[in-house]
Amino acid sequence: MAVPEAFAGRLALPAVAAPLFLVSGPDLVVETCRAGVVGTFPALNQRDTPGLTGWLEEIAARLEPHPGAAPFGVNLIVHRSNQRLQADLAQVVAHRVPLVITSLGAVREVVEAVHGYGGLVFHDVINMRHAAKAAEAGVDGLIAVCAGAGGHAGTLSPFAFLPELRSMFSGTLLLGGGIGHGRQVAAARLLGADLAYIGTRFIATRESLASPDYKRMVLDARANDIVYTAAISGVKGNFLRQSLSAAGLNPERLAEQEALNLTEHEKRPWKNIWSAGQGVGAIDDLPGTEALCARLAAEYREAAGAL
Template identity: 60%
Template sequence: MAIPNSLAGRLSVPVIASPMFLISGPDLVVECCLNGVIGTFPALNQRTTEGFAAWLDQIAERLAPAGAGAAPYGVNLVVHRSNPRLDRDLEVAIAHKVPLIITSLGLNRDLIKAVQAYGGLVFHDVTTLAFAEKAAAAGVDGLIAVTAGAGGHAGLLSPIAALAEMRRIFDGTLILGGAMSNGAQVAAARLMGADLAYLGTRFMATRESQAPAALHEMMLAGRASDIVLTPAISGVPGNFLRASIAAAGRDPDDLTKPAQLDFGTGEAKAWRDIWAAGQGIGGIDDIPAAADLCRRLAAEYETALAGAAAHSMRNGMPSISG
């Protein structure tokens, strides 16, 4: 187990509210961080690098009064060649000394070194063991296993298998993502060897998320079987709400043609019309304030671990009747 020093003691529950395209912004990040959860957002959620810098200023200003009492925040940089803003956004992130950079869709050794040079952490999001090996060799601080059922771009691996194999090749911070909606599941992730859990879909269903009301309603009505895994929307396999695919005039059962990844303009259009979400929607029944969700996750997490300890004590005791 490996929680970096810069995170230790600053979390109320070992959770990252993961970055979500078009969904996460400063309000969600700040509320999470003030309540002991690492809040994050994709740099591309602002249309320009200047707008991204303005969000970073705003977040730093709103978290400053809490000092070390707030959890650190993070930013997702898409490292794919179709992202025309990577270099400029990275410069801005370095200038602001963003505590955590989450990279996805590509590895960049210079980026990793540049972030570590100012004391920042780089967690890299992977969907396969081959990508995990490459990222471990490149020197990332954390590996995020995005496993079966996760919202947005997702892997096919079982979380159980992914964690076991990744722990063999990596002794840094291990983060598990995919379909978790409550604190007991976070506790289960810890018991299986993860240091932190990575929850997106659950945080999309909060008041501070930028999700439209119709998306919230579709999530509350949906179950795991309402999620479709397809490369046809964004170019790599991702989980999307079946009903939103149909509402956009496409046939959820005939999505044969893969799209092209395009972080210039294409992705925004694709994700605005067709909504990403994970299989965890079946365990989501409300749209709470993010602060209340963080407190609830922490309470559920503690209860689950205490319950597990009590259970193991009972089973370890010699039988009084025998």
């Protein structure tokens, strides 16, 4: 087990608030970090690289008066479709972002660039093949994105996936998928994860950039409302049934709807067709991020103590 040394004494809860496309921004990051949870955001949440630079400077400035705050991280999509990768990476390096979370590709050059200034790289994976590639590229942490997670989720049970990962990787292990209560963070640790990876729970916070309708849908939805499909973004992911219906799609027959016409204004993936994980079923409030993190930490301590 290995929580990075750079995190030592700075976490109130062994957890990372996962990067959420179009949902996480500086407010969510700053509040999570101040509350002792690693805050992150996708670089692509800013429309261009200068915008990313602006957010990096804002976050650093707002966290400066809080030297004991948890570190923050930026998510980079490492794929040829992301034409901003090199420019965004250069800004991440220039601002010495403490944690980089890579998705899709795990590439040695990115890892070396981040290690060059003492930063850490975690990479999210849904199977052993991707995990082996990432380990080979030299990442510091592997994030097991298990069944029922929000976004581009996997299908493996954490009970099966974590032990397999641990058998081949001695770095930091994170577990994502349906975690929204401190008891589940304790369970993740028991399973062998060093840190929990929490996404969907943070959609329903005051600081998230999700629209009020999206937040309301997360509060109303149950695990059965989550549809796992590749029809929306080309990669298998979890989406809210209610948002598929609202966009005029039939959630039961997505595979048959050849021309989904997702460029239409009201049918844009992530913007109008909303993602969430199966953990929505247990979310029924819209707290401030700081209060949510404090609650998770108290629940975690209680669960760990009970064990």
